[in-house]
Amino acid sequence: MRKFLTIALFLLVGLKLSASHIVGGDIYYQHLGNDLYRITMKLYVDCYNGRPEAIESDKKAYFGIFDGANNDYIKGIEIERTGPVHLSGVPYKCIVNTESVCVDQYTYVFETELPKRKGGYIIAFQRCCRNNTIKNITNPGGTGSTYWVKIPDRNDYNSDNSPIFKKFPPIYICNQLPLVFDHSATDADGDSLSYELYQPYQGADKDMPQPIPPADPPYSKIWWSGGFNTQNPMWGNPSLAIDPETGELTVTPSITGQFVIGIKVKEWRNGVLIGETLRDYQFNVLDCKAVVVSYFKPLTSCSDTVIFSNKSIGAEGYEWDFGDPSSGFTNNRSNLKNPVHVFSKGGDYIVKLKAWNSACIDEYSFKVKVRIKKGFDLGKNYTYCVPFKNQLSVPWNDYNTINWSTGENTTFINISTPGTYWVEAVYGLCVLKDTIKIGYEPVNFNPLKDSLFCENVNTTLELINATPNSRVMWSTGDTILRTTATKEGKYTVRLFNSFCAKDDTALMTIARIQPNLGNDIFVCNDFSITFDAGNMPEGTQFLWNNGSTERAISTSQPGKFWVTTRLKHCTKSDTVKIDNSKVNIDLGNDRHFCDSVNIVLDAGPPRTGTTCTYLWSNNETNRTTLIRHTGKHWARITDNFGCSNSDTIQFFMTISPKINIGKDTVICVRSPIKLSAGKGYTAYLWNTGATSESIKVETEGTYFVTVTDEAGCTNTDSIIVKTDPNRLPNEIFVPNAFTPNGDELNDVFPFKDAVLHSDYNLKIFNRWGEKIYDSDFTPEPWNGETNKNDDQLDAYIWIVKYKGCDGSLKTNKGTITIVR
Structure with missing residues (x-):
């Protein structure tokens, strides 16, 4: 719809x-x-x-x-x-x-x-x-x-x-x-x-x-x-044709007019047709006036000798190229109008003709097909020695008919049996024939086997199931089915007839797998030794006393070591022994001393079951020596087996640090001072527990500090600090508020304790200038009490006078607020 x-x-x-x-x-x-x-x-x-x-x-x-x-x-x-x-x-x-x-x-x-x-x-x-x-x-x-x-x-x-x-x-x-x-x-x-x-x-x-x-x-x-x-869509001689491989379109039209033709190109991928492109087109065939036209016949020949008929129009001269370089440079060219050329063999030749006159040059080339016996060849008669699959084929694929002796009609046949094969191919008037004989006469025997011997070679080699009526040749010179092998090496044999031969080789080998670990060994002190069983034939297996299956092992322990090598049924072995005496000496790590060196070095006792001698760098020969100076010091021990060992130790020394935190001193009440041990040390420790370079103190006591330098050396200094109770600090801190509520926190002003210095006086006034407190009359701190009509007042003025730690008289004033 x-x-x-x-x-x-x-x-x-x-x-x-x-x-x-x-x-x-x-x-x-x-x-x-x-x-x-x-x-x-x-x-x-x-x-x-x-x-x-x-x-x-x-x-x-x-x-x-x-x-x-x-x-x-x-x-x-x-x-x-x-x-x-x-x-x-x-x-x-x-x-x-x-x-x-x-x-x-x-x-x-x-x-x-x-x-x-x-x-x-x-x-x-x-x-x-x-x-x-x-x-x-x-x-x-x-x-x-x-x-x-x-x-x-x-x-x-x-x-x-x-x-x-x-x-x-x-x-x-x-x-x-x-x-x-x-x-x-x-x-x-x-x-x-x-x-x-x-x-x-x-x-x-x-x-x-x-x-x-x-x-x-x-x-x-x-x-x-x-x-x-479809194959003859227009009149022509030769008719319209297209080369299936190159796409070259050829025709010589024989009448004028308009003709519809179809050209198809097929697209193949991995041998499979996957697409087509079609061109539908109208050919307009006209009568043309030729200035010069190059053209020739024939286009097919059943003879190697071809007489070319030049059909060119209006030409005054010609140049031929027969596309047959095998015929020789001179024979492959001609300037005759109607030349004769003898082709070297059958095949497809691109023949070119150039024709010219004074007005124009025209060229024509065409594939000339020469279908002759020469070049049409199935090959020489052949006899196969092994089962075969082969293909017989004819050259060229454009025959009208092909007939094989097998009844097939293709351009090739597959064969796998002996016999006589012939083919007859017809191309136009050309009839081509050829015959080939295929034979099959194999020789065979059971393959020889390689042999491995543990000591000497002595065996018989024999051809089993050999093809009857064949001849034999061994590398030993024997010409019968068996030979004797008495030496290591390759033995070859050929079994042959008039057409075929079969060769084989047997390898006689002696198992050269004897390991060699060398002589027994005596070594001193620590060691590492590698035992190598040696370069062996491929496939050799190894087994050591420690269970290893590698070609070589390494050990750092004394004892007996053995290895067994195996190649198929052959085995060999070897053993080696390592004896060892170990001298131990350890003087310890290098050391640093502060101010002086005084130490006894001990080289250590001999190993159990041995005796030894000692030699020090100071020429002493005892087990121990006293060292009182810096530098390198060594000792060598030699045991009764001649094994020796040595060790070296180095001593360094520096002077301990010098410090001074000051002379004993007296300080005023609440007047802290700074004690400093000086810079440049790696560690500080005060008796207060502090670890800083300096501390502040304001109470009496003895203070000391220990310092450590970068070499680890230490020194200590101390100072005695006393307090003068009759001296007040140069600056007194007076609070600006207090809370007289009986909780024992900030209940009095200005200090918790009474100040009894003779030069000290504190006066407090209310906002009208009335004095409500005077320390000369009441040494105890003010508890916030006033006249009754002042109970609600909360801001007061104070004036304090005192002698400072430096001996001069000081006067300060300010306000105090009571928080009730």
Whole structure:
């Protein structure tokens, strides 16, 4: 119902826009990543005979996108074209065209999202109509075109870009003149390409020249008119053909007119066909006036001697290159009009002819096929010595028929049995034959075995199950089935007949695995010795007395050590003993002394069961020595085995630090002083527990400090501090508030205790200047009591006079607040 309605809406438009202007087209795609694709269509139109209004109606094209598995319509996209590009390519050098031909190329490009879909997608465009004068299809003026391409399933092929033709086709070709045109394509993915002719597709008609959307796949093909078909879409001698490998298109047209052809490029990945690009195009064949044309026959020969018939037009001179360098430089070239060339062997040769006159130079090259016995060769007769699978093949793959003696008709056969094989291949009038004889006469015997001997070689080597009626040759000179081996080394044998031979080798080896740990050893003091069993043949196993399976072991202990080596069934062993006397001496670590050195050093007693002698650096020979000076001091002990050991110790000395924290002193009451031990020491310790460089004291007592320098030396100093009770400090702290509430905290003013100094006096006044306290009359501190009418007053003025610690009289004043 969807398509019926769409067609009905555009029916009237389609009636007005039908025209015979379509020359051809092709569609290709590019995968831009993820789900994004770019679709491009090249549309070729006849700009000479085509109606301008019809060409203008193609300003926009409508593309249909279909499900590649079930052909269901998915969506449509309308795109405006770019162009035109006026095509002018002509595959001739020296002709004059007297007829008018015009072909324009328009390009339609769009990008669209195409998610992964089972079966992929089909992109299609349809347009009617083709030129009325086309000769090779029925009803050309009422036949349209379908240009389409299938995008493969990305579930099978993660990414793919379609092949793109390198060149646009020629706008016309000349009657009776040879055409050689490169119709190859490129592939961005590096896939393999092959080429063939195909039958173009029709689509749309005069009633619906621009169907929107295009019809669902599959699409119908054009109808060939009488005598034409897919492999012969136009008259020619030779007829139209395309090289399946190179894409080279060749034809020599034999009549004028317009002909529809289809060129297909197939895309192969890992031997699997994954896509196709189709080009539907109209060839315009015209009568051309040739200035000069290079052309020749024949193109096939059943003889190595070929007489070339020069069909060039208007030429005054010629230059031939037969593409056969094996025939020699001189023979491979000619300047004759109709030369004769003897080809070196059968094969395909690119023969080139250059023809010229004073106006122009034309060149023609073509693949000449020489089908002769020389070069058609299955090879020499051959006899196999082992089971075989081989392939016999004929050169070239363009025969009309191939018949093998096996009944097969392919260009090759696979063989695996002896016999006589022949092949007959027919190419036109050329019949080629060849025969080959395949034999199979193997010789065989059981393989010889290598042998390992623990001491001497003495064994018999024999060929078991040897092929009868064969000859034997041993490396010992024996020519019978057995020989005797008495020496270490390789023994070779050959069993042979007239065609085949089999060689084998047996290796006789003596197990050279005797370890050598050396002589017994006596060592002094601490040691580390490595025992190496030696370089042994591959596969040798090792076992030491400590359980190690390595080639070598290391030890630092005395005792007996053995190793056993094993290679298959052979074993060897060796033993070594280590004796050791150890002299111990330890004078201790280097030491530092303060002010003087006075120490006895002891080198230590001899080891149990030994006697020893002593020697000190001061030449004393006792076990101990008294040291009273700095420097290095050493001792050496030598035991009765001759083993000795020594040790060295170094003594350093520095003078203890000198400190002075001052002379004994007297201080005033509440007048702290600072005691300092001086800077530059690593540690301080006062009898107060302080660890700082200095302390403050304000009470009587004896104070002392111990300092330690960076060498660890110490010294101590002390001072006696006394307090003069008759002296007050130079500055007295007087609080500005107190709380006479009986809690024994700040209950009196200014101090908790009475000040009994004769020079001390404190007076307190209320705000009216009335004196309410005088320490001369009441030495006890003020408890905040006043006259009754002053009980509510809370701010008072005080004046204090006293003699300071420096002997001068001081006067201070301020206010005091009672907090009740």
